[in-house]
Amino acid sequence: MHRGKDDVMEYALLIYGDEKAWAARTDEERRTNGERHARFVALLAERGVEMRGGRELALAGSATTLRKKGDAVSVTDGPFAETAEVLGGFYLLAADDLDVVLELARELPEDTIEIRPIVPLPE
Template sequence: MKYLLLVTGDERSWAEAGPEERKAVYEQWGAFTTMLEERGANRGGQELAHSSTATTIRKEGDKVLVTDGPYAETVEQISGYVLVEARDVDEAVELALALPSDGVEIHPVVAQEVRP
């Protein structure tokens, strides 16, 4: 089963991080990715640009509102995602705990049925 790991964090701390701190984090991400690949669990993922670059669309009946910025104004924003293959949610949690991130939200991916 596939699970989407939404990586969350405080963008201010990343913006304030120096080159050495960023390098260390990217090395931790490299080790995490290697671990996923060795387990056959890696299905992709990416770092996301700063939430200020997001565009949000809200539909209210026939009315469409397009705004700059994230859906919610919070300190923690989604900073990336990882798609993993896991037996069950317990294994997905195990993988998520290895993430070099303070926060992660785990979502099961709904299996697509082949329809005629």
């Protein structure tokens, strides 16, 4: 991967979890989770890692999936895959290298975080 014009790499941290388990959490557990995310964002600033975006996503059942096969296009309600773990949110970070992002991602409260480099747009 080559770097963008500001000489840092961008990484998407994709946060997966079980929506049924999330729905079963108490208000205190949700509050604690939110506090841990706030500490994560503060840690990014302390480490000089820029957060370029990030949000919690609506429940997977609210998704619309577009599938293309040749010239045929179908649009269906719901997520693409039937699975217990679904994409629940993301962060978009700019960091010097993957090792920094891996170290920081360990601080997130969720158990499954997929980290992907962002392909820079051509100049």
